[in-house]
Amino acid sequence: xxxxxxxxxxxxxxxxxxxxxxxxxxxxxxxxxxxxxxxxxxxxxxxxxxxxxxxxxxxxxxxxxxxxxxxxxxxxxxxxxxxxxxxxxxxxxxxxxxxxxxxxxxxxxxxxxxxxxxxxxxxxxxxxxxxxxxxxxxxxxxxxxxxxxxxxxxxxxxxxxxxxxxxxxxxxxxxxxxxxxxxxxxxxxxxxxxxxxxxxxxxxxxxxxxxxxxxxxxxxxxxxxxxxxxxxxxxxxxxxxxxxxxxxxxxxxxxxxxxxxxxxxxxxxxxx
Amino acid sequence: xxxxxxxxxxxxxxxxxxxxxxxxxxxxxxxxxxxxxxxxxxxxxxxxxxxxxxxxxxxxxxxxxxxxxxxxxxxxxxxxxxxxxxxxxxxxxxxxxxxxxxxxxxxxxxxxxxxxxxxxxxxxxxxxxxxxxxxxxxxxxxxxxxxxxxxxxxxxxxxxxxxxxxxxxxxxxxxxxxxxxxxxxxxxxxxxxxxxxxxxxxxxxxxxxxxxxxxxxxxxxxxxxxxxxxxxxxxxxxxxxxxxxxxxxxxxxxxxxxxxxxxxxxxxxxxxxxxxxxxxxxxxxxxxxxxxxxxxxxxxxxxx
Numbered sequence: 001x002x003x004x005x006x007x008x009x010x011x012x013x014x015x016x017x018x019x020x021x022x023x024x025x026x027x028x029x030x031x032x033x034x035x036x037x038x039x040x041x042x043x044x045x046x047x048x049x050x051x052x053x054x055x056x057x058x059x060x061x062x063x064x065x066x067x068x069x070x071x072x073x074x075x076x077x078x079x080x081x082x083x084x085x086x087x088x089x090x091x092x093x094x095x096x097x098x099x100x101x102x103x104x105x106x107x108x109x110x111x112x113x114x115x116x117x118x119x120x121x122x123x124x125x126x127x128x129x130x131x132x133x134x135x136x137x138x139x140x141x142x143x144x145x146x147x148x149x150x151x152x153x154x155x156x157x158x159x160x161x162x163x164x165x166x167x168x169x170x171x172x173x174x175x176x177x178x179x180x181x182x183x184x185x186x187x188x189x190x191x192x193x194x195x196x197x198x199x200x201x202x203x204x205x206x207x208x209x210x211x212x213x214x215x216x217x218x219x220x221x222x223x224x225x226x227x228x229x230x231x232x233x234x235x236x237x238x239x240x241x242x243x244x245x246x247x248x249x250x251x252x253x254x255x256x257x258x259x260x261x262x263x264x265x266x267x268x269x270x271x272x
Numbered sequence: 273x274x275x276x277x278x279x280x281x282x283x284x285x286x287x288x289x290x291x292x293x294x295x296x297x298x299x300x301x302x303x304x305x306x307x308x309x310x311x312x313x314x315x316x317x318x319x320x321x322x323x324x325x326x327x328x329x330x331x332x333x334x335x336x337x338x339x340x341x342x343x344x345x346x347x348x349x350x351x352x353x354x355x356x357x358x359x360x361x362x363x364x365x366x367x368x369x370x371x372x373x374x375x376x377x378x379x380x381x382x383x384x385x386x387x388x389x390x391x392x393x394x395x396x397x398x399x400x401x402x403x404x405x406x407x408x409x410x411x412x413x414x415x416x417x418x419x420x421x422x423x424x425x426x427x428x429x430x431x432x433x434x435x436x437x438x439x440x441x442x443x444x445x446x447x448x449x450x451x452x453x454x455x456x457x458x459x460x461x462x463x464x465x466x467x468x469x470x471x472x473x474x475x476x477x478x479x480x481x482x483x484x485x486x487x488x489x490x491x492x493x494x495x496x497x498x499x500x501x502x503x504x505x506x507x508x509x510x511x512x513x514x515x516x517x518x519x520x521x522x523x524x525x526x527x528x529x530x531x532x533x534x535x536x537x538x539x540x541x542x543x544x545x546x547x548x549x550x551x552x553x554x555x556x557x558x559x560x561x562x563x564x565x566x567x568x569x570x571x572x573x574x575x576x
Contacts, residue, residue: 116361122327126334156327
């Protein structure tokens with residue numbers, strides 16, 4: 001994937017997120033837009049997968065622990081070909097395969113149901129332990145939000161991953177700095193994230209979560225690191241790509257109206 | 273002969289250690305739950321999770337997705353209470369093949385007291401869609417329940433007691449998920465019991481017989497899905513039902529039986545169980561007496 005291709009794909013995915021959330025009239029655009037670039041590098045370049053065989057046993061796994069960013073995941077999966085793109089417009093609607101939060105029983109390509117925060121890393125560890133027991137070389141990726149690491153279970157799982165030396169686990173922290181009630185620092189301080197993870201026995205990298213090359217290199221490096229799990233703290237912008245959504249906490253869980261939708265899409269399409 | 277269910281549980285796991293799908297997870301209570309026995313024969317598939325029940329359940333979910341059959345083990349109060357929401361969202365909602373095997377259920381935990389006595393775990397697990405709940409009555413049924421849970425694909429909660437219970441089943445007994453077992457037939461009253469209360473119900477039936485009262489005794493080892501057919505049938509035959517369980521009367525076996533009977537065969541029912549209270553310290557026998565879960569209490573209830 002070259003940079004131009006990456007930009008085209010991520011632009012299309014962002015447009016799709018805006019359109020699907022607007023069509024649903026409900027959903028979480030802010031945190032969906034912040035993870036697009038990482039998910040694109042994973043699903044279009046780094047992850048071993050078979051679109052025609054979503055449950056292929058040898059595949060790399062991905063868990064969206066911050067499940068409310070489901071539109072971001074769905075848009076990536078559709079763009080990658082796991083299901084038709086027109087399905088995106090059924091987001092959150094009755095009988096849709098695209099539930100409000102990821103549902104592994106309903107959506108091709110979704111490896112784990114999520115939505116209740118704090119649970120994804122434990123599940124990733126279970127998948128990674130199974131892989132180690134079976135001497136399989138698949139990798140497990142998990143995306144947590146920065147606000148999400150306020151959940152105690154995350155730190156239990158951080159201990160487990162280190163204890164069992166799960167170097168097949170890579171955890172992204174989508175560090176956009178905002179959660180529903182405001183900046184993390186004001187709601188419940190989580191800093192210093194890097195030092196905490198280091199103290200818990202992880203490899204830690206800090207990257208810009210919107211730069212293809214940095215994301216790509218971090219993933220490659222994590223594959224080479226042995227004996228410990230790797231955390232990639234990705235500095236991101238909530239609402240990335242849409243000027244009036246960027247860094248605006250109120251766009252956490254609000255859908256754009258028609259006018260806002262058109263403005264957002266015009267902006268996104270103008271950036272290429 | 274009396275054997276504890278937890279010992280039978282430990283034995284069953286040990287016997288099954290050659291099945292590479294089976295993984296045992298322990299939240300630092302393996303010595304008490306007997307899960308540690310598995311570690312002795314199969315250390316590579318025994319996972320110490322530390323004192324972290326929520327993470328244990330989530331890890332079990334990940335293992336299950338990859339084709340393993342994880343047994344998450346700890347005390348009933350922690351398994352179902354501390355990790356309830358993990359069981360709900362990471363196990364029951366995606367219907368994953370996780371077995372939650374919990375020991376020290378009910379008040380007969382004894383001296384540890386109310387903090388450790390699990391009297392609402394059935395209620396919690398019953399409320400979850402996709403959850404199967406097994407509560408064996410003796411050591412033989414415990415082993416059978418473990419085997420059956422492995423044959424079945426999906427979440428199963430296996431509720432085991434700490435104390436020794438008389439063996440009431442033949443070694444050739446075959447357990448089937450969803451089937452209740454009529455242990456004795458009588459026309460006057462039906463005693464529907466689960467877990468440690470089953471052997472007490474049989475004893476109570478003997479005493480009632482001496483007084484000329486003929487009791488049906490039903491063992492309900494699968495609390496969910498409940499064997500509605502048998503419950504309706506024995507209520508129809510006797511017109512009088514007593515339920516007995518080492519659990520709150522709110523949301524346990526008694527509630528489940530009443531839900532069926534209210535819809536299908538309204539029958540006056542007396543529910544023996546913990547009457548909306550927490551437990552307390554004491555010997556198992558003292559506590560069973562205090563909470564009115566003795567053979568005498570069943571006899572008296574059958575005569576209402």
